[in-house]
Amino acid sequence: MSEFSFANLNPDRILDAIESIGVYPETGLLPLNSYENRVYQFKAEDGKRYVTKFYRPERWSEAQIKEEHAFAFELANEEVPIVAPVEIAGESLFEHAGYKFALFPSVGGRQFEIDNLDQLEMLGRYIGRLHLVGKSKPFQHRLSINTQSYLLDAKEVIQNSKLVPIHLETAFYTILEQVISQTAQMYHVDKPIRLHGDAHAGNILCTGDSLTLVDLDDCRSGPAIQDLWMMLNGDKNEQLMQLDTLLMGYEEFNSFDAKELQLIEPLRAMRMVHYMGWLAARWEDPAFTRNFSWFATDKYWEQQILALKEQLAALQEPALQLFP
Template sequence: MQEPPRGAAAPHPYAALEPRHVLDALEAVGIRADGRLLQLNSYENRVFLVHDEDGRALVAKFYRPGRWSDAQLAEEHRLLAELQAEDLPVIAPLALQPDGRDAQAIAQAPASLARVRLRPGDAGAERPSLALAVWPCRAGHGPELDDPSTLRWLGRLMARLHQVGARERFSARPTLDAEAFGWQSHARLRDDGHITPAEWPAWDSACRQALELATQALADTPTATLRLHGDCHPGNILWRSPDGDDARRGPQLVDFDDARNGPAVQDLWMLLSGEREAMQQQLGAVLSGYRQIRRFDGRELRLIEPLRTLRMVHHSAWLAERWDDPAFPAAFPWFGTPAWWSQQTVQLRQQIEAMTEPPLDDPADWGLDD
């Protein structure tokens, strides 16, 4: 197998997250765990299922160092608190009680965010610092996206989210655009030598052409930007049934880690799948729900395929940038192989075709607008 990116020699900061250090960090923010600890499936951050001494199931997230500044993390938590205050079905983090020694509150951040200094096992080793937040654990399953009533429900939920998100903009978090998501990702892959030499010319040509089309589409489509979930794929939507702790049923939004400024359609297009005709029907259901609560600018539908293209290129760069994290080679062993880059080239060419086709029709033209 072709070795993809060149790994760093220094231990990854997550190497200090041994079970005992996780429990120590939780105690430093006022949570006394009963010793049960299960690492959950998360690559960007390190996430653990724990139980406190009262038997509550909790989810502890240690944020990846260097990805977001403290100010950017604080904006995520402030948005969650604002959404919770408006009774939106989000799972907001708990208030923490840092002890001032191994954990400190982050300045000008909600009480749900703290920075903890881990205790590495080697004497004299530097003590890495990680941002930490803790959520109540909620169970659920994925939404049934082939059900029009589910899609309408999700459309209403996205509209309510955007009503809140439109009140102001993030000042520290970035805005979704072609430069940051697309061209910078292309440059990193080019400069760091992650792409196998034989596959580079074809991939580079397809990527440049696709990014040029995406850039032009974004420039030609004036849209309002607002605070978004940013990564609203079905895996970040929990569909819940009533239980003893919560009588609600329906969707709950989780994982606002990618929250940023951008157009409303960014939070809608990942609910669509399949061939064009199927996506058209799904879109009709989503927007019929959305428009019950909030106006949707039909011009944004031109951005669905450009945004999908940016996500594809960004995903490749994300995998390359994270290759020094031991979790990534284990989880993505096919990344960096000639077959991977050939597949990416084919998909980018498909995106070029998709971006030159007419966009999905606006269901407002079907008499579904409010």
């Protein structure tokens, strides 16, 4: 079994790792909803609640993880509401028994309401401030959002997995190729910046009258619209209203290039294909076969054929335009 499955990360090893940095849990470890990494919440003897994250081996290099942390500290120093890791003796990335891990303060809150326009405007302000920091300098080690990794590499992983049912292969790969070709023609980024990278509702917490952004695990370089488009849902008029609200807040702090609206559907296509490739790449991890059992069913791949056809049509539609 590949090491990336966390096969050797048992509760005793997790506790030993946490205690190795001078933090002593007084409660049990509560697993949090994360499949890519292993994440646990606990209360320590100092009375504080923490979250510890064990990074999946072989996914990010040490330099890439440290750059994620540095970005979080940079944002926090500029008062962008992000959960940054805890530093102990000047370090935020630790290692125990071959596993790299970090400690974060536990932040409570309710889930972001994607249809709440007040919250959308507030999020727009926060993302605008995040991008103001993000464009001040480039990443040196983190990856970019690009068609090679999100489309071509993902397709290769899917093919090698042999998970697509034989009788659906022709239909699936035919439409997949069309989506990849169309997306590659449309996806061009003039001014990539450092991004949150995965700014969906699950990574935003509402605390009182404010929002907190969490989880920079997927921070990458790419177009600014990447951190905005996942907030858009519903029909075209609803999306225009949501976009206008987001940008009303965003442009209080930062300018937005309207040409990037043409990247929304290509980015959606890339996320769809990348997600399938991600599941296929992790399929030997028991946590994935247990929690995503539908991934190996005929029904799932039939649905993906339909979804890709709909996405190809969306790619050929005119892009959203801002209200005049």
